[in-house]
Amino acid sequence: MPSKKAPLIETIDLCKSYFNEELETPVLFDINLTIQEGEFLSIMGPSGSGKSTLMHILGFLDNPTSGKFLFRGDRTKSLNDDELARIRATRVSFVFQAFNLLPRTSVLDNVMLPLLYHPTIPASERVERAMHAIATVGLTERATYFTNQLSGGQQQRVAIARALVTEPDIIFADEPTGNLDSTSGIQVMDALQQLHDDMGRTIVLVTHEEATARHAERIIHLKDGRIASDSKKFKRVRSNGKGKLK
């Protein structure tokens, strides 16, 4: 059934609760969200509204409690741990607020890390691919530095290179500028923007900053675990009214 037309990601009535010692904490309610290939999407919302939780589910780091989650039209519910790991290795990538780089390890080794777990990219191509990704974020000069010798902005760009190196279908960035000063933040956002504009990558950006969110073409707002607004629906309505826009 999955066709070329199937959206990259589709959720239907997706819910998520955390369970701590029998205590249920519902976090996401009836999320219906469709993400097409090539989109640059921002998820906004106040702290605790469930942005990270949603992103982790969409990125195969966590499982939904109920509802459907389709990736390229395939139901993902039945995937076991190893299949999830394989999707994480090949299809999706993350950029975290806290960078999550390996300390006392070179930039190159950090960027090559996902390639170690990639099932098809041969070992002989690792360095070349990693250097290419490092060049994309403008850190070629720093490739042999240890990550703890870099500034915050540089570290986050290393994380972007790492997210890029496997050429995934989609890159998730969870508040990537949250730990950065504004100048570094702009550099990091420029790098992400470039991935989308020049390389056509699908990007899901989680942020609570208006200015950051504006890089994206589409913004959805989460509030208390529900989608409060989705600019795409809004745009559609408007474009219908004005005739074809683009």
Added chain:
Amino acid sequence: MLLRDTIHTARKALSTNKNRSALTMLGVIIGVGSVVLMTSVGASMEGLILGQISSIGAKSMIIFPGQQEGSQGTVTAGFDSLTFEDVDALSRLKTVTSIGPGMFVDIATAIYGREETEPRVIGTVPNYFKNRDMPAALGRTLDDRDILGAKHVAVIGSEIASDLFQFENPVGKRIKLGDLTYTVVGVLEPIGTQFFQNADEFVFIPLSTARSVTGQKYLNMVSLQSVGDFDLAESDVKSLLRQRHGIVNPKDDSDKDDFIVRTSKQANDILGSVSLGLTAFITTIAAISLIVGGIGIMNIMLVAVTERTREIGLRKAVGARKADIMLQFLIEAILLTVIAGIIGVILGIAISGLTAAIVNKFLDTYDFAVSVPAIFLALIMAVVTGIVFGIYPARQASKLSPMTALRYE
């Protein structure tokens, strides 16, 4: 993930945390090192004992006066239970030959010119040299004419020769043993220690001469050889002596006799039980130290899992499977133990070499020896330790969900 990559990753993780790695290895280094050291000492001791024992040929036995509790029990030295008449009686037995009695002569000094040394003087007969396989390096050993004439001649051990004569040829020279002067007729080949006495410090004079000098009527040893069946000869000797000494001992209890018969068979039994005891002792030490080392490894690996929770989460987030994480931590543990094992082996060999060098200064038959199977066993044990005690932390690490691990502070 390729095994090569996993090993590479594990190696990097170890070298990134050098202090922790070093501490972890310490237990295993000590464990493996002590196994190698102990087995090496064991092998050297065995060589030492073997050297003592091989001084009795397969057909030889030696009779001492005295008493022994059990076949390998404590020995109480006797003094006067072995007489010249016993020797005459023994020489009439058909099952033994080459009777070589010996008598200790209490002489404190041997003097040549201005050189002086402390010998151990034994009065004996030609057979003794044959039975104990002590050929002359220079000159000759004692002969029948020496005995018949009760001549004042001496055959000296190699150390006595070098003490008194340095580079001179001792044969034909005259030395003073106590108050009397003896002509050296021969120098023995170096022998080393036998029955834990330095045989190279011996000076042999004719038994007849010793008897007239000391007036002693009893003997301190009799060496002899069996003709035909050895066990038969041994029982003949024992029953003859019991009969002559009025001992009733049908059950062959060594503590009822007033003499001790040493054979190479007994000596081999002693060697067997000594090395068995040594092996048990070493195995115990090895087991204890490897368990201690293993628990150390497990502890530190568990700490490593906690310390590196975020790293594990990240690896999983970028696609590591359970098996990848599990293998990485397991290989880390195995690498640690293998490296520690190799260091332990090297240290163990070095220390036992040093020990041998030092002990050899006092006991020249103690030679450096290593047990190659023990080294391999120690290394295998180290790897097994790594696997056994690495599995639990590795499993803990692999079970972490990427989310929990990434959120871990």
